[in-house]
């Protein structure tokens with residue numbers, strides 16, 4: 365019987381082999397690292413500390429790939445486009461260990477060379493050895509001095525390299541953190557990119573009516589969240605293995621997303637709440653589950669719209685047992701009867717606000733993705749304003765701080781429709797959240813994803 369490639373060669377470290385295979389799936393098949401990795405760990409029965417190391421190596425390398433590539437190209441004396449993909453995956457993995465972990469240089473280089481030798485033979489293994497040894501002669505700061513522009517010449521370019529972000533995303537962060545009166549301070553942009561470059565805590569949501577945040581914290585050993593009454597911070601480990609998650613008492617959800625869902629349920633509206641609530645972009649169902657649980661307590665009902673069959677199935681699973689009806693439909697032409705008290709538009713977006721939770725996303729997204737998304741966001745927000753009743757509330761949110769997707773969309777729809785912006789800050793309940801009326805959360809300020817939230821009503 366032929367043994368699988370990853371265990372054919374005894375010299376190959378199985379933990380690094382898993383990380384390498386995640387990088388390969390991301391590069392060759394556009395896979396999502398956070399879907400591939402758990403499946404590989406299960407299949408290869410890698411658990412405990414080994415699983416934690418494989419996760420750190422796979423996700424960390426994905427997050428920093430662009431900066432690592434510039435260092436690899438310099439050390440190899442050729443562009444990374446001229447390096448065979450299977451060799452490049454291992455060079456990235458080795459460079460990550462050398463520059464961004466405490467793993468010793470000998471272990472980082474020798475395990476990488478073993479990986480290449482087992483697949484590609486002695487020649488590529490020698491190349492890998494030479495490149496990684498060259499990289500190991502400097503630490504990350506020295507490579508930054510060597511290859512990045514100086515802070516004085518080009519602040520954004522420097523910080524983008526240092527904190528492993530594409531330059532255009534660092535520019536978006538700088539724009540979003542600037543005020544009409546003043547450009548972003550260097551220290552603030554640095555803090556924002558640094559926080560976005562770190563592995564985030566897992567945030568759990570305690571499902572209202574089933575378990576309290578206090579009970580969930582006690583059951584999981586986590587800490588109660590700072591802002592959302594449902595949130596628990598989990599320091600580490602596999603949340604899928606927790607009893608509370610397996611029994612659907614709790615789920616995994618960033619605290620910023622919890623605050624958006626909660627804002628919909630507590631926002632002021634004119635007149636009595638008739639209990640008609642709508643989630644116009646519901647898949648995969650994280651916010652619908654939280655809103656649906658509150659609807660159950662408040663005697664309301666939630667309609668949840670999602671055009672993709674697969675994602676609508678995920679919504680159904682996440683709202684099982686709650687007063688929620690899932691509609692497979694386009695939110696721009698859902699056919700639902702107007703008159704909703706509360707409508708959530710958690711719009712499809714670039715996701716630039718949750719890059720820390722999607723390891724490879726920052727290198728995949730392109731500025732050219734933005735205009736099409738903005739057009740869709742405007743149409744969805746306009747549709748929501750037709751579905752809400754006069755005096756009801758529409759909450760518009762994105763997991764992106766991109767000004768075109770946030771303030772730009774809201775202001776253009778307000779100009780077109782005559783809708784009125786309401787101060788969203790009281791519905792979020794976070795102190796020192798800016799001058800309003802919009803809310804922009806940030807990893808470096810609140811420890812949440814960079815969620816944006818606006819509240820609108822129509823006369």
Ligand SMILES: C[S@@+](CC[C@H](N)C(=O)[O-])C[C@H]1O[C@@H](n2cnc3c(N)ncnc32)[C@H](O)[C@@H]1O
Nearest residue numbers: 644645646647648649650651694695710711712
């Ligand atoms: C940011 S996600 C929503 C996340 C969701 N609210 C949650 O908390 O789990 C945006 C969703 O909008 C859906 N979508 C895309 N085009 C849409 C459309 N025309 N109408 C309604 N939803 C759409 C996407 O399939 C995706 O599931």
